[in-house]
Amino acid sequence: MTRTLILIRHCKSDWSANQEDHARPLNPRGRRAAPRLGAFLAAEGLAPDEVLCSDAMRTRETWAGIASQLPDAPAPTLSRTLYLADPAAMLTAIRAGTGTIVAVIGHNPGIGELAWSLAEKPPHDERFGMYPTGATTVLRVGAPWSDLTTGEVTHFTTPRDLPDPG
Template sequence: MKTLLLLRHAKSSWTDPSRSDHDRELNRRGEKAAPVMGRYLHEQGLVPDLIWCSTAERTVQTLTLLGRDFASASDVIYNEDLYMATEAVLLESLGHTHDEARCVMMIGHNPGLADFAARLFGEGDGEALLEMNRKYPTCGLCQYEFDVDHWADVRFEAGRLIRFVKVKDLQGIGAPPT
């Protein structure tokens, strides 16, 4: 059994038009949201063994702000191919994950991350799927399980959706107001 966590980066800033999209940083809201999601993941026992992270500044900052458990307990692979990746690229990257990792997180961008999450659905929480398909907001997270031994065996329409969580749903554990 493998667990996959798909996390969209936290809210980024558009205040400096001279910055390239790749170099945009988080805004204050994003800086507050990422630690909230990190605490939630920690409380749920969802600290991954391995993290795939886009090299964009906002994804790297999101990872850093999730909390020290994520940076110290997880192997991290920073991959430029994940920047604005399609669902096919995300699936290919996931397939290169070492099989000792039981729980993997991917931190990326829309629309590719949302498209990837939707295409993985085979069964599971239908309400979460509807919510996820309505909007996959910044710092949104979905959790899938796959009945496979090898990450290379993960296929579209083969995942069991366990949950979809938005930071605004976590108001009770210190989420910033939306």
């Protein structure tokens, strides 16, 4: 069975909010960007059936914006372990996944490093190496989650690439 993994860096956060890092929310640009990602996933038939999400405010708000554009969006599994996680910690969480389309919402540098390490062939986009806010990579995975080592990149996008869903 083919599985799909979606790796999403949280959208732009609000550094002026004067909050500790874990509680930092999205800024207005980030709140506009997240629904763009959701509309993209919906249009591509990539609505996740499982969402693994850092429990930080900005990742939760990113998922809420994405979910607003998806039919039957699942409740995320919030995890403190995914907060500022390194690729190994994220991979452990993914390998325990049960969905067919699993989305992970996390932070850099870990989420970008994980995307790079899992990509059989990285996309020809210089932004992939930087993994800016809202960067989203979709990988087609042929192995069970428990055996995940690589996947084929089918999509790479950022909110700036996408239209406003209106």
